Amino acid sequence: MDIRLSRKFLAWLTLILAPAAVSAAAEIQVRSRCVPRGPIVTLGDVAELSAADAQEAERLASRELFPAPAAGQQRFVRLRELQDLISDRGISLAGHRLSGSSQVVIAVPAEQDRTVDRHPPSPAAVKRAERAVTEAIVQYLQAQASSGGEWRVAVKLTSAQARAIPADGRKITVRGGQPSTGTRQFELAIDDGPQPVSLVVAAEVSQPLPVVVTTKAIGRGDVIRPTDVRLQPQPAGADKAEPFRALEDVVGALAVQETPAGTVLQRSLVCSPLLVRRGEMITVYSRAAGIRIRLTARAREDGSLGDLVSVESLVDRKTYSARVCGVQEAEVYARAMQAAPSPTDGVTPRLGAASAKARQVKANSYQAARPPEAGRDTSRRINPSAATPELAQNEGRNPE
Numbered sequence: 041m042d043i044r045l046s047r048k049f050l051a052w053l054t055l056i057l058a059p060a061a062v063s064a065a066a067e068i069q070v071r072s073r074c075v076p077r078g079p080i081v082t083l084g085d086v087a088e089l090s091a092a093d094a095q096e097a098e099r100l101a102s103r104e105l106f107p108a109p110a111a112g113q114q115r116f117v118r119l120r121e122l123q124d125l126i127s128d129r130g131i132s133l134a135g136h137r138l139s140g141s142s143q144v145v146i147a148v149p150a151e152q153d154r155t156v157d158r159h160p161p162s163p164a165a166v167k168r169a170e171r172a173v174t175e176a177i178v179q180y181l182q183a184q185a186s187s188g189g190e191w192r193v194a195v196k197l198t199s200a201q202a203r204a205i206p207a208d209g210r211k212i213t214v215r216g217g218q219p220s221t222g223t224r225q226f227e228l229a230i231d232d233g234p235q236p237v238s239l240v241v242a243a244e245v246s247q248p249l250p251v252v253v254t255t256k257a258i259g260r261g262d263v264i265r266p267t268d269v270r271l272q273p274q275p276a277g278a279d280k281a282e283p284f285r286a287l288e289d290v291v292g293a294l295a296v297q298e299t300p301a302g303t304v305l306q307r308s309l310v311c312s313p314l315l316v317r318r319g320e321m322i323t324v325y326s327r328a329a330g331i332r333i334r335l336t337a338r339a340r341e342d343g344s345l346g347d348l349v350s351v352e353s354l355v356d357r358k359t360y361s362a363r364v365c366g367v368q369e370a371e372v373y374a375r376a377m378q379a380a381p382s383p384t385d386g387v388t389p390r391l392g393a394a395s396a397k398a399r400q401v402k403a404n405s406y407q408a409a410r411p412p413e414a415g416r417d418t419s420r421r422i423n424p425s426a427a428t429p430e431l432a433q434n435e436g437r438n439p440e
Contacts, residue, residue, distance in 0.1 A: 066091035066100055068126075070119060070140035071216055073227050075147055075240045076108040083131075086122065086144045090220065100136075103129050108148055115146045147240070149200075160199040169205035170195050172212065177226055177243055180214035190274050194244040204230060204237050221246050248274045251304050252284040258299040264290050264310065274304075282307050312344035315367050324351060324362050325371040337362075343370075 067090045068083075076085045083089070084101025091097040105125050109115045117125075119142045126133060161169075174193045181191045197205070205212070213229040224245050230237040250271040258268055269287055284290050284305045293310040303309070316322055316339045326333040336354060343349035343364040351370060352359050362370035 066097055066136045068100070068136055068138045068140075070122065070138070070142075071144055071225065071227075072141040073145045073147065073216070073238065073240055074225060075149070079108050080104045081106055081108050081146055083126065083129075086117065086146065087140065088224070100131065103131065105129070109146060111148050113148060117144050117146065119143065161202050166197060166199070166202040169202035170197050172205055173197065173228065173241060174243075176212040176214050176228070177245075180226070181245070190248060192246045192248065194246075195241060197241065201239055201241060204239060206230065249285045250274060252287060252290055254299055254301055254303045254305060256301045258295045260295055260297050262295050263313065264293050264295060266291050269305065284310075312346075314342050315345055316343040316347075316349055316364050316370060318342050320368055322351065322368045322370055325365075325369070327371065327373055337370075339370075 069088045069090075071086060071088065074085050076082075081104070082101060083103045083105060086105070089097045089101050091100075103126075105122075119138075122144065123133060123138065173195050177193045177195070178191050181193070185191075211231050213231070215227045215229065216225065222245060223242060225240055225242050228239040228241060230239065251274045252269050253272050255268055255270050258264060266287065269290055271285075271287065274283070284307070290305055290310055292313065294313050296309055296311055299305070299309060318339055318341050320339050321336055322339050324335050324337045326335070337351040338354065340350040340352055340359060345364055345366075347364050348361050349364060349370065350359050351362050360372070362372045365371045
């Protein structure tokens with residue numbers, strides 16, 4: 041019973057760890073020829089590495105193997121020797137796949153190639169050689185890749201390399217280099233003379249983003265639906281037409297003209313649908329400082345999403361501009377008004393005679409508004425100093 045449980049546990053553990061092992065595996069494709077980038081030959085110099093984890097591929101490519109040969113010398117490394125070097129550096133080949141050439145040639149240019157050339161080729165000749173090499177590499181990548189998309193290659197040649205490239209470029213054979221993006225090394229075999237010349241050049245390879253293509257014919261004025269379009273690699277020359285590169289940019293738009301199947305959708309072939317039409321009653325929202333006001337107005341012109349249209353008030357028939365934000369909806373943003381600062385802000389007022397008089401009047405008003413106290417007759421209060429003789433005689437006092 042315990043043995044069966046142990047076997048089940050091991051099988052369960054294998055199923056869990058298997059995806060992690062597969063994701064960590066890297067493809068190590070050995071080159072037939074390479075030029076080291078420094079005094080130490082690394083694994084990235086002798087092989088092209090590809091892995092699902094980019095950091096793992098960079099870590100493997102930076103592992104140092106042995107010193108580079110002297111200038112003008114070559115070193116031949118067989119596949120078995122390379123396997124031993126990789127194992128000695130602590131890299132287990134059990135988790136990676138090794139393929140490619142059975143032997144790699146590490147060549148270092150001679151010192152005279154590194155010095156300044158006394159008779160360098162003209163800049164026009166270098167450009168012509170780079171153009172010939174670029175076209176050869178592009179043709180090689182298109183033949184190797186099955187997607188059929190456009191490839192962009194940038195090549196920089198030295199004076200010695202440019203001098204070795206024939207003017208017509210038809211005798212260049214490209215070998216090595218996977219059809220993938222990034223910095224790649226390609227071996228050029230040039231059969232232009234009594235002795236063939238072999239060069240190794242580095243090129244920056246990239247591919248543009250895919251473009252939106254129609255899957256069937258779309259009529260003029262039809263709304264483009266998700267089933268009408270798809271993404272595919274960009275064909276050559278499509279950059280000049282400003283194509284769409286995301287499906288959400290065209291779904292829901294209107295076709296301006298008849299569009300056959302397989303057409304790369306350009307910005308001139310579609311337009312946004314009309315959300316507001318002239319003469320319609322629309323809802324206008326006004327927003328300012330967290331307050332939202334809704335009212336009804338009449339549209340004076342057609343408009344799509346984001347367009348600024350003229351609308352007419354139903355109250356006083358005045359016109360104003362609003363931005364289309366939805367179906368029969370527009371909005372305006374009112375600017376919040378700020379109160380002007382008072383001239384006495386930050387100044388303590390001084391109490392003068394007028395303020396004292398105002399306080400006295402307020403106090404008298406307060407006393408007059410108080411209810412009469414119990415047991416006291418407050419119906420008549422006369423200031424003796426302000427009483428007239430007649431009033432004093434009526435009160436039974438002598439005015440003298």
